[in-house]
Amino acid sequence: MSVASEYLQLQRQSADELVRQHAPLVRRIAYHLMGRLPPSVDVSDLIQAGMIGLLEAARNFTTGRNASFETFAGIRIRGAMLDELRRTDWTPRSVHRKVREMAEVVRQIEIETGADAEDAEVMRRLGMGAEEYHAALADAASARLLSLSAPDDAEGGAAFDVADGESLGPQDSVEHEGMRRALVDAIGSLPEREQLVMSLYYEEELNLKEIGAVLGVTESRVCQIHGQAIVRLRARMTGWTEQVEAGNRARATGKSRARGS
Known part of the structure; x- marks a missing residue:
């Protein structure tokens, strides 16, 4: 056996051992996510996607990294699960439409009054x-619980994408950074209670029951507050997304004219 073949065999053995050792990490992350997902999501689908993420992490990990393998793998596992959730988006199109309608009404009210829509x-x-309104708010929360990154349905509307910046081109990177700043500003403008729920849910990764215990309210009330925040954010991000879309149209028109000249 050549030196190269021996090296590759050792790499495969090392990767297989990392997968065996860290398989429980996949289940732990999957069940943690399930605490934040609707009952319609099958945990076995998350585990399957997470195992693929773990395998890729084991194959790509090098000891020279600053992070431990568990930290490195955890990011890959969680990312693979979120990708699976986005791919199989369980949210009906009717929910996306309703969220857009609610956000547009909130936007109109806040433009007219200069205050938070009641x-x-x-x-x-x-x-x-x-x-019906509280049920719609719960649906809004479910439609946007993936760190504000789940895709919209095919009928249009802006997604709050948080893609990997390293995979973006120069223009995409500028827009991506602009989106982040706009989103941070929009979150900072939310009513205090909605800001707190967003922070506990997305930054501290508490589930609704745990947030309810912190705030002293029911789990269903937390879901409503979460939904209110999502709808309000969507309303307040509309101006930014319209500017981006206008810029994209202008660039496309310019390129078309340049090709025709």
Whole structure:
């Protein structure tokens, strides 16, 4: 056996051992995510995707990295699970449409009043009762619980994408950084209670029950507050996304004219 063949065999053995040792990490991450997902999501699908992420991490890990393998693998495993959730987006198109409608109403109210849109006025303009409105807020939270990165449905609307910056081109990187700044500003403008829920959910990664215990409210109330924050963020990000889309159209027109000249 050549030196190269021996080296490759040792690499494969090392990767296989890392996968065996860290398989429980996949289940732990999967069940942690399940605490933040609807019952319709199958944990076995997450585990399967996570095992693929673990295998890729084992193959690509080098001892010269600053992070430990568990930290490195955890990022890959979680990323693979989120990719699977995005790919199989469980949210019906009707929910996406409803979220867009709610966000547009919130935007109109806040433009007119210069203040946070109140639930009562949003419900009045949408023609919704309290029960239907709160159910729509819960749906809004589910439609956007992947760190504000799940894709929109094919009918349009802006996604709050948080893609890997290293994979972006120069223009995409500028837009990506602009989106991050706009999103940070939008979150900072939320009512205090909504800001707190967003921080506990997305930064501290507490589930709704745990957040309810912190705030002293029910899990369903946390879900409503979360949904309110998502709808309000979408409304307040609309101006930024419209600017980006206008810029993209202008660049496309310029390129078309350049090719025709």
